[in-house]
Amino acid sequence: GAVVSQHPSWVICKSGTSVKIECRSLDFQATTMFWYRQFPKQSLMLMATSNEGSKATYEQGVEKDKFLINHASLTLSTLTVTSAHPEDSSFYICSANPGTGNNYGYTFGSGTRLTVV
């Protein structure tokens, strides 16, 4: 089945530093990947849609200069949290749809627990 790999699974960083999270589709090509943020006991909130070879599309209220997204290949999207602050601490999850052009269930990465101290 379709597998999405996400790294790192957890990271602790100091305030003011930047953190990069990688999302890879292992057995399929993904022209589009999605980045979600999830606070404890809350739902998945879509942050942005990552488009291979073009700019990401950000949801309203998400700072594009703070959450940099790069989708350089058909199997890799990265999310960089720049100048991280404690309020950025959260669970970040990427996903992709292995059924390009069709409506299929999305496959999620394993998530990254970010803690900013």
Added chain:
Amino acid sequence: GENVEQHPSTLSVQEGDSAVIKCTYSDSASNYFPWYKQELGKRPQLIIDIRSNVGEKKDQRIAVTLNKTAKHFSLHITETQPEDSAVYFCAASASGGSYIPTFGRGTSLIVHP
């Protein structure tokens, strides 16, 4: 845009009982409705889905029903087991565009042994 409401937020049942989680959606163009199970600290896993041309789908102890007219769909788990304890999310998406699903707020299911 699409709005998905999910109820209840918490559901506590005894092992062996049935559990039902209900969702409503607003966009009549939505035609795909997946359900995800998320265990603590782990990724959401697709457990069952249904498309708008089907009214009901079953997979062992799990079933989903869809009422297009009323714009609601439900997840039914029979003979619940402690390992069914998790957060369940419903979602709705539409053909065309990028098929981005809109998620419900989640239901925390607790199955007591």
